[in-house]
Amino acid sequence: MATESAGALPLRRVNRTRTIHGSLAIEGNTLSEQQITAILEGKPVIAPPREIQEVRNALLAYEHFPSWNPASEEDLLVAHALLMRGLVGHPGAYRHRGVGVMSGDQVVHMAPPADRVAILMGELLAWLSRAEVHPLIASCVFHYEFEFIHPFEDGNGRLGRLWQTVILSRWNRLFADLPVESIIHAHQQDYYRALADSNDEGASTLFVEFMLGVIREAVMSASTEQGTEQATEQVLNLLARMGEGDYSAKTLMALMGLSHRPTFLYDYLHPALDGGWLELTRPETPKSPKQRYRLTASGRQLLLELGLRDGG
Structure with missing residues (x-):
């Protein structure tokens, strides 16, 4: 146990910081990995209050995610509440209005009507609970479908990426500490393009292929750091x-x-x-x-x- 606390936990903290930095940077958060580490350690950081709140929320959410059931709607809503507290009007609640995904001033995706969200999410979570495809595929399909539904007022991107990690970590504990989201951040434009191309095709195939490549890159990166x-x-x-x-x-x-x-x-x-x-x-x-x-x-x-x- 002594070696776990002296070694694995610090490395886990580094990877968690990379993960949170990557996911929030995709959403426009400007804090560096060093600033996120300082917040984790309780040190003062000079930055926009909203961005600090986003980091604190993410740290808390990632601390709790080992206890969540990927197919549980209740856990999903709790996760959103933790990620988005103090940032949106109704954290932990599905949206009650229509939303569109914007690229600049252009709408690139109109999400399903608000009155369909609960039904669609129920169907998606039910599918996940009984999916017979490999967890790698299931996690990518869920991620895509979640972003297509866009069930929340805000925070869909960060929660979709977090939930894919939750799914993967139930299959293999390695993924709880693998900074997949930092790889997504490095390929941010390709990530959005894969979502848009899948929307255009009406199938998740292209997005699944993209995410499998991201996961492979994250695993290979971890492999090259085997010495660490x-x-x-x-x-x-x-x-x-x-x-x-x-x-x-x-x-x-x-x-x-x-x-x-x-x-x-x-x-x-x-x-x-x-x-x-x-x-x-x-x-x-x-x-x-x-x-x-x-x-x-x-x-x-x-x-x-x-x-x-x-x-x-």
Whole structure:
């Protein structure tokens, strides 16, 4: 449990910040990842009050989403209430008027009439509860249909993206911490184009194909950061206990409270060296009895990014 709190949780926080930044940036929020992190840590941030409220709401919603049932209308409405509190007149309630999706001054999609919203959402959630297609496909189809219905006065985009994560995370826990929304933000115009093209075709196929590509990119990105995920286990504990000096293997084992040398070598020291976070003081003689180990610039940067070391 100690390694979870020292490593996985900071990495989870970084990915959650990326997710929230990506989703809100799509909606025009200008706060940076650093400002979102400051809000998460309770630090003052100078920014438009509405944008700060959007971040606080999103942080709270993403904190609660592990408990939500993707096919529950009640949970969906609660999620909207959390995301949009203080931002719309009726958070957590379906819209009572017609809405259109605008691109500049042009209407690109007229959503179904307000008196059809509850019926359509009921049908969509019922479909999700019994869908026999793969969860990857089901989550993309739900996302598209949700945006087509546009069931709320505002917040449809951010809730649709959040709910796809909820669906995916019930299938595989990995998706709870995978910043898919930051990838969507990087392809924002393609995201809107895929929605519009699917609307034109009257089918979700093009949007599903686009979102599967986004998910694949997010998974591949996480795969290339496998070293960082390794650091979230034993390696990060080791790095976090080191200062700026040089350490012998015996000293590092003592810092970690370890007595079994093979465990230290294969679970801590070697992965840290392989990841480039530690370096040898005598690289020309790796097995020298005078060999010492020290943090690299990459090791220090990793600790800074995960909030385990001050930048001063």
